[in-house]
Amino acid sequence: MKLAVLGAGAVGASVAELASQYGHTVTALADSQSAVVDPDGIDVSTALERKQTEGTVGDAEPDEALSGTYDVLVEATPTTLGEAEPGFSHVTEALSQDKHVVLANKGPVAERYSEVRKAEEASDGTVLFEATVGGAMPVLSTIADFDADKITAVRGVLNGTANFILSRMAAEGLGYEHVLAEAQDLGVAETDPSFDVDGTDAALKCVILANVLSEGTEFTLEDAVVEGIRDLPSSALDLATEDGKTIRLIGEVSDDGVRVGPRLIEENTALTVTGTRNIVQIETTHAGVLNISGRGAGGPETASAVFADIGRLPHEE
Template sequence: MIRMAIFGFGTVGKGVAEVLLKKERLLKNLIGDFKVVAIADSKSSLYGDFDLREAIEYKIKHGRLPRDERARDLFDIESFDLLIEATPTNVFDGEPGLGYIREALKRGINVVTSNKGPLVVAFKELNDLAEKKGVHLGYEATVGGAMPVIKLVKKDLAGNQIIKILGILNGTCNYILSRMESEKIGYDQIILEAQQLGIAEADPSYDVEGIDAAAKLVIIANSLLGLDAKFEDVRITGIKNITPEAFDVALKKGYTIRLIAEADEDGKLEVAPRLVKLTNPLAVYGTLNALLIKADLAKELFVIGRGAGKYETASAIISDIIDIYAR
C-alpha cells in the first residue's frame, strides 16, 4: 500500500486528487494499492482514514480543510511514502515548498512536485539529497504541464548530448501575443479579458514579466544541459512593451513575435520577445507551449502541448508517480 500526502490543496492539488479518484482502477493496475492519508493547504489539513472525495467537496464548500494542523506538522502525525507537493511557486526563496520537499527527502520519502520554486532555488541540493537517501524526486510538472520534457529527454534521448533548448514556456504570454497578432488590440484590453477567462492571474506579473518562463528555463537547463544555473543567471525581458504596431511590421516580413526562452550548453540563459518566422514550428497560437530540443545524435526534436491547467498539470504528476512505482 502506497501512502500518499498532498501538500497544497488548491487548483493543482485538488486536480491531482480528482484524477486519483477518476483513474483509481487504472492506477492500481499500474502501481498497486494506494491511499491518500494526509492533505494540507496553507492553513488547514486532514489526515488519517478519510474519504478523499468528501475532502475535495469540503474544501470547495468551506475554502479550507477540517483540521487546524499545518502541513509541516503532518510529518510527525502521519506516516506516508510519497509527498505530492503542489504549493504555490515562490522563485525567490522556494518556500514553503522547499522546506516540505527537503524534510520529506531527509526522511526517505519520495517526492513529486509541480512547484518550480524549490527546484529553481536548490536544484542540485535536492537532487543530491534524493540520491543520497535513495528516493525519487519527480518534477516533470514544473516545466511544461502536459507537455513532456524531462522524461522525454532523459529516457527517449538517453545517450544524446543536449546542445540547445529553445521554446515557448508560458501559455499566458503566448495567448496575449497571439491575440495581439490576430486582432490588433492592445495589451491592457487583452490582459483584462484573459483575467476574466481565467487564463491570466489577478496579478499577471509572474507571467508577463517573464519570471515564470525563466524559472522553467532554469529547471530545464539544469536537468537537461547539466548546468548549475540560478534564477538570477537568466536575462529576462517581458512582453508588456509589445504593441499591435510591432506585429504589423513583423507580419509584413513573414514573422510573428513570441516570448522565447533559450538555453545552451555554454550557459546562455535568456527569456525575451523575439521575431519568429511564421513557418517556424515555434509560431504556435493560444495557450500552447512548445519546445525545440537540439541534440548531437537525434538532431532536432519538437514538442508541443498545454503548459498549464488543473488536469494538464495533474497529468505530469501522475506520470511521475507511475514512473516511481510502476510494477
C-alpha cells in the same frame, strides 16, 4: 502508492481528485492553513468541498500531512522564489524520512537545485519534477530518455498566458492592455499577471531545464536574462506580421545560458503555436530536433505529469 498532497490549488486538487483513477490512495491533503490525514485514505471530495465552502480542507494542522503515512509527497504549493519556502523544507523533510517527492512547485528545483539533489542523494527517496516544465508535456522525461549529454539546446514557448496575449495581439491588431483584460475575463491570465507577462514563469522553467541539462553547474533565476512582454506595442506585432513573421515569448537554454524574451519568429513554423498552447523544441546530437507540444498549464493537465512521475518512481514489486 500512498500520496500526501501538499497544496490544494488547481494542481493539488486535481491530483487528489484523480489519484484513484491511477490506482493511488491519497492519505493526506493539506493547504497552507489545514490538513486532512488518514492512513487508509482520505475522503477527497469532502475535503475539496470543505475547501470551497470554508477555505480549509480539514481539522488537522498542515504539518501533520508531512509526518503521516505516505510513499510519495506531491509538492504542489505555490511556487516561491529565493529561498523557495515552504516548498523546499517540505521536500527535504520528506526525503529525510526516505519518502519519494514529486514536485509541481518550481521553486525548489529552480532556486535550490543542488541542495535538493544533495538531500536526494542522502535519502532512499527519489525526486521527480516533470510537472514543473510544460505542464502535461513530457519534456524532462524525454530529456532523461535521450540523456542530457546528447542534447545541445532547448527552446520553446513555455508560458500559455503570454502566448495567448501575443497571438491575440497579432491576430486582432489589439493593444496589450486590451488583450490582457480579455485574458483575465477568460481566466487565462491572473489578476496579477506579472509572473507570466514579465517572463518569470517561463524563465523558471528554463532554469530548471538548464539545471537538468548541465549537471554540475547550478542555475537560478538570477542567472537568466529575462525580458517580458508588458511594453510591447501592437505596432511591433504589425511590423512583424507584414514581413511574414510574428513575435512570441521564447525561452532558450543553450551553452550561452538561459534567456527569455520576445523574439521574432516565422509566422508558420512548429514554434508558432497559438493561444495558451506550449511547445518545446529539443535539439539533440544524433536525432535532430524534437518538438513536443501541448497544454502547458491547468489542473488536470499538470496532474497528468505528476502521475507520470509517480509511475516512474522505483517501487518494490
